[in-house]
Amino acid sequence: MLFDNHTHSQFSFDGRSTIEKSAASARAKGLGGICFTDHWDYYVPSSKTSASHLTPEPSTTDAKGLETFDIKAQQAEIDRVSTLCGDSGFSILKGAEIGLGIRNREHIRTLLSLHSFDEVLVSVHYLEDTDPYLGGYYPGKTWREAYGGYLETLYTEALWVKDFDVLGHFDYICRYAPYPEASLTYRDYPDLWDAILKMLADGGKALEINTKTYQAYKGGRTPELDPEILQRFKDLGGEAVSLGSDAHEAGRVGDKFAFFSDFIKACGIRYACHFKRRRRYLDPL
Numbered sequence: 001m002l003f004d005n006h007t008h009s010q011f012s013f014d015g016r017s018t019i020e021k022s023a024a025s026a027r028a029k030g031l032g033g034i035c036f037t038d039h040w041d042y043y044v045p046s047s048k049t050s051a052s053h054l055t056p057e058p059s060t061t062d063a064k065g066l067e068t069f070d071i072k073a074q075q076a077e078i079d080r081v082s083t084l085c086g087d088s089g090f091s092i093l094k095g096a097e098i099g100l101g102i103r104n105r106e107h108i109r110t111l112l113s114l115h116s117f118d119e120v121l122v123s124v125h126y127l128e129d130t131d132p133y134l135g136g137y138y139p140g141k142t143w144r145e146a147y148g149g150y151l152e153t154l155y156t157e158a159l160w161v162k163d164f165d166v167l168g169h170f171d172y173i174c175r176y177a178p179y180p181e182a183s184l185t186y187r188d189y190p191d192l193w194d195a196i197l198k199m200l201a202d203g204g205k206a207l208e209i210n211t212k213t214y215q216a217y218k219g220g221r222t223p224e225l226d227p228e229i230l231q232r233f234k235d236l237g238g239e240a241v242s243l244g245s246d247a248h249e250a251g252r253v254g255d256k257f258a259f260f261s262d263f264i265k266a267c268g269i270r271y272a273c274h275f276k277r278r279r280r281y282l283d284p285l
């Protein structure tokens with residue numbers, strides 16, 4: 001059975017579903033479980049659009065206004081909803097989507113020492129003091145520079161953190177890009193990709209296939225998953241990927257999982273996986 005390892009609940013600043021509703025949706029779709037990875041971005045650019053308004057370092061004692069969540073309350077709610085499910089065998093897992101960035105390094109280390117999770121997913125939403133979602137970061141860059149710079153940041157920061165389970169939405173940067181080149185491919189960055197995939201394979205970590213990326217965005221641009229990335233992951237010893245819908249509402253939980261299961265299998269990878277108390281469990285595709 002497959003697990004949706006990347007979803008957002010009412011505890012995320014932009015969540016539009018409750019843990020109860022999204023868990024019910026996952027069960028109804030025949031998934032084995034769901035992990036709630038609410039947003040934990042400790043550094044959010046103040047202007048969110050340009051590099052011209054830099055914020056000072058956020059205070060480590062005041063997380064107000066940052067894109068974080070009440071971890072204790074989220075985990076208590078997961079326990080409550082799990083109890084409602086009884087011994088059905090369906091798992092509701094405790095996670096977080098932790099935003100990587102050079103400013104967040106020490107903070108992430110502290111966060112992970114203070115809290116226990118089933119799954120730690122890391123990703124990049126903000127870089128160069130900008131928010132790509134709002135059109136920042138891209139101006140003045142070619143598509144090759146923009147995508148490569150994002151991938152480089154993801155690699156450098158994940159390598160520094162080390163203590164994570166899933167590398168989230170590597171192609172997030174394609175979703176909101178202004179270029180006709182809609183997809184991030186292996187052949188454009190082979191050395192960087194090899195370093196990333198080897199880091200994941202050697203550490204028993206999972207590359208996330210984020211199904212939210214593969215849909216039509218502004219201007220009809222539709223990013224596609226490059227099979228070569230998965231084939232290379234397998235060649236470098238990668239065993240399992242993580243499936244994530246990145247759903248912010250209950251209806252999208254498990255979105256396109258059947259299609260991507262077949263796609264991933266056709267690339268030679270036999271397993272998806274999920275994490276419980278930071279331990280990886282393989283789920284045959």
Ligand SMILES: [Zn+2]
Binds near residue numbers: 097125
């Ligand atoms: Zn994200």
Ligand SMILES: [Zn+2]
Binds near residue numbers: 246
């Ligand atoms: Zn997310």
